[in-house]
Amino acid sequence: MAKRAILAVATLKGGSGKSTLASCLAVHWRLAGRDPVLVDADPQRSLARLAARPRALGGVPVIENCSEDVIETARSLPRKRGPVVIDTAGFRAPATLAALAAADLVVVPVKASPLDVDVMIDTARTLFATRDGSVARFRCVLTQTTRDSVIARHIRAELAAAGFPLFESELVNRIAYSEAALYGATPSMxxxxxxxxxEIAALAAEIDFALTLARETA
Ligand SMILES: Nc1ncnc2c1ncn2[C@@H]1O[C@H](COP(=O)(O)OP(=O)(O)OP(=O)(O)O)[C@@H](O)[C@H]1O
Ligand SMILES: [Mg+2]
Structure with a gap:
């Protein structure tokens, strides 16, 4: 069986929705009959805490490792059909840098907020420059958007102008996400x-495709 794909979720600003994104993707893949694993590399332990709630993320295993050897942890998992999804803390944390350097694909949730765009683009340059000169395999995804809003369109245009690839799918601001999290579940459950x-399924399909491309060109 092929090696598992490694997906890192890294954020540019706190609260941009990375733990939500990581858990939603992993649960989606699990419900689709695959065997994803979540790696919680954030000392806040958001994923570990979700897994401790009654619905336990539908049984997706959560492994905690906030240290630089997080990638060794990800690579040492038994070969099965399903990606490893690493949820990271702030991007200066050693575990985040290790995950960014080694992941097959880095997904960057960007909260669609007008105050954040310029800072986000500046910070993104720093973030993506950390990949040891290798071709950065990263893609942004808009989260907590208001569907078809002016601001989401504006951010899409600014990201495109700055040369940052962006997934077509976005995660709209919906109460379903936080309500599900109350029980350690995701909207797919x-x-x-x-x-x-x-929308989670649509994004997961785009990510599956990007992961295949990233691994073929690695
Ligand atoms: N699409 C969404 N719709 C509504 N609420 C959302 C959505 N995505 C995330 N949230 C909420 O926003 C808050 C922050 O999300 P989350 O914890 O996933 O962000 P984070 O980037 O992991 O934060 P941190 O930097 O603290 O790790 C949570 O309360 C979560 O329920
Ligand atoms: Mg988090």
Missing amino acids: TEPHGAAAR
């Missing part, structure tokens, strides 16, 4: 046919 579950 609580409302499998709802709008949030559909």
Whole structure:
């Protein structure tokens, strides 16, 4: 069996939705019959705490490692069909840098907020420059958006102008995300046919495709 793909979720600003994104993707893949693993590299332990709630992220295993050897942890997992999804802390943390340097794909959630755009783009340059001169395999995803809002369109345009690849799918600001998290679940578990579950599935499909490309060109 092929090696597992490693996906890192890294943020530019706190609260941009990376733990939510990491958990939603992993649960989606699990419900699709695959065997994803979550690695919690954030000392805040958001994923570990979610897994301790009653619905336990649908049984997706959560491994905690906030140290630089987080990638060794990810690589040492038994070969199975499902990606390893690493949720990171602030991007200056050694575990984040290690994950950025070695992941097959880095997904960067960007909160669609007008005050954040310039700072976000500046910080993104720093973040993506940390990949040891290798071709950065990163993609941004808009989170907590208001569908078809002016600001989301504006941020899309600014990211494109700055040369940052962006997934077509976005995660809309929906109460379903935090309500599901109350029980350690995600919308794919609580409302499998709802709008949030559909947008997670669409993003997961885009990420699967990007992961395949990233690994083929590695
Ligand atoms: N699409 C969404 N719709 C509504 N609420 C959301 C969405 N995504 C995330 N949230 C909420 O926003 C808050 C921050 O999300 P989350 O904890 O995933 O961010 P984070 O980037 O992991 O934060 P931190 O930097 O603290 O690790 C949480 O309360 C979460 O429930
Ligand atoms: Mg988090």
